Amino acid sequence: MDKQMLLRFADAIQRKKLMSITFVTKSGEQSNRRCVPLDLAPSERTKIKHYKYHVWDLDSLPKPHLLSLNPEQIVSMDIIPEEFLPEQIVTWVRKKPWVIERDWGGSS
Structure with a gap:
């Protein structure tokens, strides 16, 4: 897993910033x-529990949805x-903790 990508992702979570992510689709x-x-x-x-x-x-049509990406799919972030x-x-969110720490008030 790319450490710089992970740090950038965690930083965006902490600062509540959007990301532009380029990735390879399943097709x-x-x-x-x-x-x-x-x-x-x-x-x-999934049956095999790999980190994603x-x-x-926000850009999916017809409406925004959850997208889970394998690290290998990501070209840039x-x-x-x-x-x-x-x-x-x-x-x-249920009463389940996040893996990456954050201070998101009531939703953390």
């Missing part, structure tokens, strides 16, 4: 999305100046 095409960084954690939906970057994909409000994005 092999490159896609770029504006995303809210959520966490780096094992996917709960979990983001809220950059912090952009635009901020996000966690309470407007993260409404489904």
Whole structure:
């Protein structure tokens, strides 16, 4: 796993900044999305528990949704100046702790 990418992702979480993420889709095409960084954690939906970057994909159609990316899929990940409000994005969190520490008030 790319340490610089992980540090950039954690920094965006801490500062509540959006990210521009370019990744390779399952069909092999490159896609770029504006995303809210959520966490780096094992996917709960897969049998083999590999760590994935979990983001809220703001650019997906017809509406934003959760996107979980394997580190190998990511081509680039950059912090952009635009901020996000966690309470407007993260409404489904149970009493489960995040893997990456953050101070997100009521949603942390």
